[in-house]
Amino acid sequence: MQVLKFGGTSVANAENINKAIDIIATAAQRGPTIVIVSALGGVTDALIEASQRAAAGDETYREHLQAIEQRHLDTVKALVPVANQSAVLSAIKRRCNELDAICDSVFALGELSPRTQDRVMSFGELMSSQMVAARVQAASLRCQWLDSRELIRTNSRFGAAEVDFAVTNQQIKNLITESEQQVYLVPGFIAADAQGATTTLGRGGSDYSAAIFAGAVHADVLEIWTDVSGMMTADPRLVTSAKAIPHISYKEAMELSHFGAKVLYPPTIQPVMQLGIPLWIKNTFAPADHGTLIEVDSPPNHTIVRGISSIGSIALLNLEGSGMVGIPGFSKRLFGALAQERINVILITQSSSEHSISVAVSSTDAPRAKTAVDEEFAYEIASNKVEPLRLETGLAIVALVGENMKDHPGVSGRMFGALGHNGVNIRAIAQGSSEKNISTVIQSHDVRKAINVLHEAFFQTEYKQVNLFIVGAGNVGSKLLGQLAQQQDYLLEKLRLQLRVIAVANSKKYVINDEGLDLNTWQEELQEGEPMELTQLVANIQARNLRNAVFVDITASAQVAECYAALLEKSISVVACNKVACSSAYANYANLKSLAREFNANFLFETNVGAGLPIIGTLNDLLRSGDVVNRIQAVLSGTLNYVFNHYDGTSSFASVVQRAQDEGYTEPDPRLDLSGTDVMRKILILAREAGVVMEMDDITNDSFLPASCMEGDVAAFYEQLAVHEAHFRQLYEQAAAAGKKLKFVARYENDKAAVGLQQVGPEHDFFTLQGKDNVVLFYTNRYVEQPLVVKGAGAGADVTASGVFADMIRAARV
Template sequence: MKVLKFGGSSVANAENIQKVLAIIKAASDPQIVVVSALGGVTDLLIKAGTLAEQSNEAYKDVLQKLETKHLDTARALLPVTHQSSCLSMIKQHFNELDEICNSVFYLKELSLRTKDRVISFGELLSSKIISAFMLSQGLEHDWLDSRKLIKTNSNYGFAAVNFSVTNDKIAYTVTSSHKNLFLAPGFISSDDHGNTTTLGRGGSDYTAAIFAAAVNASSLEIWTDVTGMMTADPRWVLNAKTITHTSYQEAMELSHFGAKVIYPPTIQPVMQKNIPTWVKNTFAPNEAGTVITGASDQQGEIITGISSINSIALLSLEGSGMVGIPGFSKRLFEALASEKVNVILITQSSSEHSICVAVNTNDANKAKLAVDTTFEIEITQGRLEPLKIETDLSIIALVGDKMRHHTGIAGRMFSALGRNAVNIRAIAQGSSERNISAVISSDDVKKAVNVLHEAFFETTYKQLNVFIVGAGNVGSKLLDQLKQQQQFLLEHLNLQVRITGIANSRKMLFVDNGNEINLNIWKEELEKAEVMNLNAFVETVIQKNLRNSVFVDITANPDVAAVYNKLLEKVVSVVACNKIAASSSYESYSKLKSLAKEYNALFLFETNVGAGLPVIGTLNDLRRSGDKVNKIQAVLSGTLNFVFNNYDGTKPFTEVVRQAQAEGYTEPDPRLDLGGTDVMRKIMILAREAGEQIEMDDITNNYFLPASCFEGSVEDFYTEMGKQEAHFKALYDEAAAKNCKLKFVAQYENGKASVGLQHIPSNSDFYHLYGKDNIVLFYTQRYPEQPLVVKGAGAGADVTASGVFADIIRVARV
């Protein structure tokens, strides 16, 4: 004989009940079918009782809504010739329910006993409607009144089953019948006085397990709206997988820590009888689902699943008076037990100075009153602190039988959480080593589940959530490159790069969690988005609290650079094309590097020097491998290299500069390039990355522009350059007379840095440097005579975007 249980979603309406009947008909073995109330009915019954207790006549509207729901369901299921008796039964039950609620209304009291009576109508009604439907379809069966078979104590709301009596009653009733099919309401039972009791929310699962154990069923099937137990909550983790096979112990751990597919007490009766238990999907009956047996068989997985409980409060009892004194824990738990406060997690410091327990938030205040009363003398004497309560917490748990055979699981768990700024308030591990639990902020629980699922299950890919500020020339090229490479990254690097936010100077665009911006239409979507507000953008990045978040700055805006510290403190890595932060005061630069290290985030700015060239990366690799940089010589301005490669006196200098700006090589204000400020920033960044504490004022700038060119606007600059053509022609002629080229060279050596225009002879590495190319020469202990050379295009939207792209990939590889 098999036992099948169908939950509220499976019997939510007439259409679903027809699917249930198809599943029942398909089974050849004798069956006991247990059903829940129609979907949503239990909550409405509780609402009706609560309103009645408050003397609120709105309870009548709720009862009317419920009556209509049940009548409509019966009419939709039953042929007209079978409706009369069923509709009459529904009316009778609601008349009785109305009388009970009316009494509650006048008494203004809804006792636990009465509440159990009220909510029992949900399962009674659904089972009798389904029974009438089965008879109309020719399915002969016995309807069993669970209240007469399952006997409990009088702990209303969560009654304890008397298994000795219950097993005998069920076994006798089933074996005495000539039928092969039975139908019973779940959730409800009765005490020794015949009063209706209930088995706790989710108790229909428990009812089915009780029946299965009593008749030594060949299997128990829990039919719900998901295909088995999942490795994590599929509403939070899009890539959650079905657990094909798990053990009774693992299933109990997962259900205890919040997995809602199966009610925790369900496992105990079937485990004692070693009855295989299936969790299957009513709406996909041919899919295998999950089987729960004596041993797990989750192939290749150390962790079976990840679960969580919300609405947790952490209670902390602390004080020096606890150290070395026996009995404190006993008194603490007795105080909690006296108020029926269920303890979910326990942790105690090795110094015995404190003990923490996690409880449901709803129990926190009565727990504090009970504990403070119990320890009133110690608190008055100052040997103990009053009980401390922290709320807005959740518990996240890793569960798996195989954990005890593998080292490093806790390390992987806490490392993954730490990298994503999930702070852990308390930790506990069961003696069976079957679970590791951590108390965290409720704000972090969704991210934590995703982080751990990625760390332990998603070997297929890692997800990166990218927020981009700056969608101009370089930003557009970056988004094009990301779009082009999305599939490649997924196939070859197991990396999913999701663009979750984009902003320019006018607008900012976000998508909801679980989605990403469509890179085919991002420009159109951005134009329709809300007005850009930098602080709001940053707050949204932080509030979204997504795993592996990256903030990408493709601006030259000092205000954007000023928010890096706030992001790094929230473990949001920063990729900066913007040079302002890395070239600000050494104190600010050093602070950002320290924050990145402290919070285990990355602060990357490869494109600050050499656009897409691996200049900073190469320098860092040299230092990390133990080399020491003695000297750096470089041509670091693609703009200036372009200008002096194209200026030969045959056309005005100002015209060549305008061409460089038109082709996208210059800063918005070309004076930053031609005045050497941009090159000064770059050599300073390199010197700092080489270990030097250096400021802009420490760098010597040998200007080649006349001072008058720096006055006024950008157009004034171009006008003045035109007037100074003779000066620029003289510079060119002087170099040409020596058979040299003009190059704007940056140098760092012995703690000193300088920039300026130089005559470059033909035997120099700088001589054959064309177009917009940059070149950097590193002279180190390992490269003392022949330098390590990095050379290539040092300006342009495409190569700069590719450098930013490379930094984003570096974040993913941490």
């Protein structure tokens, strides 16, 4: 004997029912088959809506009933051969007439009791099962329709009746053993009490009906046919990479189904688990798929966590007070008050000090729960022994489930670390003594991100997905996006990183796509994008709440830099090519570093100094390993080094600067380079990273530019460079006459910093510095006589982009 149950989607229409008939026919060849069916998809909700409208005096309930009737009649006509339609159409019509009469009475009385509501809801399964039975008979199978109300005995708790298994099992056995049909077609979800009144087994009760029949006849197998290929490692609507679970134990399945795995109704497992009956979850629309087999003991596996599940619309009830400490009975009274209101407790956690206890309940039950608990503890609240119940809403539960967790230390740490790194705040934690479940209460808006983060941490061995938001699509930004496109396959194969560019913005427009932009066509998409409004873009980034999010700033904009704090507070890492933030007021710099630590985000800005050179990283490594930086000497402007390496008086100073700008070595405004301001920022950042509290005003700048060069706009700047050509020629000739070269040098020593133009001779480390190269000399406690030298190209779009790229990889791999 075997039991098959088909859910609402499997019998939603004639086409789907015919797929179910094929499955039933195949099963019937193996032996006698009991088939349990749900109502047509959506019909139960429609019946509830119609009855509630009737109770509210809304005459439109008749339209709803008419639509329900017509849907069933149309389905019969499409499903059952014409020669067999008459009887089933008549049966459906009788059911609908009876339903109309009940709802008319509800309308007249203006009252809808739980008993009447159960009676109304029963019509969905009664009509669907009779239609399916007619179709099975038309397929030349011996089929008997059974009314489950004559077989499943319950108490009179309407809406969620409890089964009397002694009576039920005997009634089912007696009927099945006295008949020799191939197929028994039974409506799910409904039953009857001892007085014959219709009851229901709770939403999802068709699964339960199937398990009741399977247990009663000691079936060889129970098959639940639905619209997914088994239980999944996570909800596939939330996690696109969720995988089917081929085998799972009863206990694990119960945990997953309790915590929101909607493919299975939680009480279903109990009747079959007691008898060790295998339970298959199968897909009506892909019957060849393996599905999920649930047994007493699942085969050994190497997966620590079996699945991740969640429940939404949760409220947390917090009872606190010093009067609770050491006083027995508080918990009993709390749960008694909730039980009196028939409020189900989903999760419990209590502090070891006994000062507080928290329970999670459905949000719909929360107002009643607060009223009941406050009334129960009215005396203690009035005497300040206990605070009024504190209610938190807008929450959800996310749970890890797996029997192997008990044998693997560190699962909780891994779970909390993954959530914390992505800014998911945990409001409460519960772990059963069996260690099969670790549950966390979090904000509802974090559920999608949390489940994806955990799925990645425990299942996603293929790759880690990183979501990038890039602001700045000019020279460096374009190079970066090109490098990303080139390296995507390599990163996926070698580093198991999937970098997705979710947004790209420039000063005029931005484009955003949750599935990731095509890196071959992003320019065209950006041209068609939204007008650039920075606050709106930041709000969009925050609202998406994506995991492993990295904001990449490739601008020189102070406005963009002002957004870093808001992003870091949402645990969105920031990679900054922009030097504005780290060279702003020290309080702002320190605050950004602190926010990154507090919210488990990365704030990386290697390209602030030396483009792609590992200068800041090297400095941080020295400090982390216990060294102390005593002195820094550096050439930190690729632009100025390029200019003074190429200026020899044969071409004008202005033309050499123009060439440097044309080749992409300067800042957008070259005055930042030539005035020494950019170098001041860089030595300031290095000093701060070395642990010194310093402001820009503390740095001495021995500028070589005449003051008039800094007046007006960039065009005026170039005009003044030409006017002062003699000044620049004199600087060059004086150095050349002494056999020296001009270098713009930054110095840090004894908590002081300075920048300025120097003449350096052949004996100096800077003398041979070519082209646009930068060089930094670190003199430390370990590098006293011979400094640690970092040297290389310090300007250019390609190398700067590669430095930003490297920071992105660092942020992604943490």
